[in-house]
Amino acid sequence: MSKVDRRIAKSQKAIKKAVIELMSEKSFDAITIQDIADRANVNRGTIYLHYTDKYDLLDKMIEEHMNNLKELCQSAAELTFEEGNYVWYEYFESNSVFFTTMLDSKGAPLFRSRFLELVIEETKVDVDVTAGKNSGFHEDVILQFFGTAIVGAVEWWFKNGMPLPARVMAEQTGALLDRNLD
Template structure:
């Protein structure tokens, strides 16, 4: 894999940070390319060297977070639910600004509604193959129903935790949510 110039990475990170910061202040639709450039302290044309428009920038930002969550998923599959969830909640905590902004009410902050849908789809995909059919507790439940139930519950708890200022540490959340997922999946 070819190395990417550190200046390019630094610029892209500044642009991603700028768009998230601006989204905490106003609706995404109201943010202009010039606003992003000013916040990131770059020339407006620099944005177009890296992204087609502000929607492409936001999409790439979302993709990078979903990719990182997917990488955690590949590693965490080897562990029990509680141990597996700790790195997720730590990731949400470390990236609080991004997740709090993206999971904010669409009317409040203008965060694109597709983020929650994409996050849910990534968790549903991650839960595939995790349904316990051997013990008999889920033999009468359709896989699609179980996956939607578990995924929606998980995303809902993450939203609640973030919107309420993360009232419990990641390890406590992992234990609580892991116990619930063990019971249902």
Template sequence: MPKVDRRILKTEEALKTAVIELMAEKNFDDITIQELAYHANVSRGTIYLHYMDKYDLLDKLMETHIHELRERCEASADLDFVTGFVIWTDYFDRNYAFFSTMLASKGAPFFRSRFIKFLIEEFQDEVDNTRGKNEGLHKDLAVQFLASSYAAVVEWWFTNEKPVPHQVLAEQLGALLERICD
């Protein structure tokens, strides 16, 4: 793996932090490259060395978090729902600024659709509509319901500024999903 210059990493981190902080204050479409540069303490030209535009910066930031969640899913594939969700909710908790901005504000509605798409992919194998209480249910409908419900509960958690610890959120979501998917 090639070594990445630490200055590059530091600059990219400053830009990602700046865009999240600015989105907490205003709509993404109203943020200018100049504001991003000032907030990250870099020049406008530096932004364009790393990203095509502010949309590319936001897209890469979102993709980084979705990728990290996907890796956590793969690492917890053999765990029960509750234990697996603790891994997710811990990540949500540690990246509160990003997820609260993306899910609890009107900052980036396209993140929600990307998040739900990710959840649909992850829940696809959890729904068995061939037997038991789910027999005869339309699988895509059931998976869409699970993904949308999960996303809505996570949004609620951020919108209400974490009214329960992330472990409780994971336990409750895991228990609900076990009931639905058993």
């Protein structure tokens, strides 16, 4: 993998930060490339050098976080739900501005659906409908139920200003998942 020029990385970081800041102030549809350029202190051409348009920029930002969460899942594969959740909640906490804005913004409904898809995909490996409490249930119903519960808990956490520490959220959501997936 080639090393990214520091100037490019610095510009991209400023552009992404500008988008998040602007989305916390107004709807995504109302944001222009010029708004982003002004806030990031870069030329419009710099944005177009890296992104087709503002939708491409937002899509790449979302994709970057989804990929990071997938990598966290892979690296935490041998952990309990609680510990695996803690890894996620730590990531959420360290990227709270992004997640708060994405889950709160009317301009990014795509984020929530992609987040739900990721949660369902990652939960699927732990769902067994052939034995235990979930025997006989349709797998898709179980996955939608747990996926929506997880996304809902994360949304609640952010919308309420993260009232509980990441460790507590991980412990409680992990315990709820553990006892319902046995």
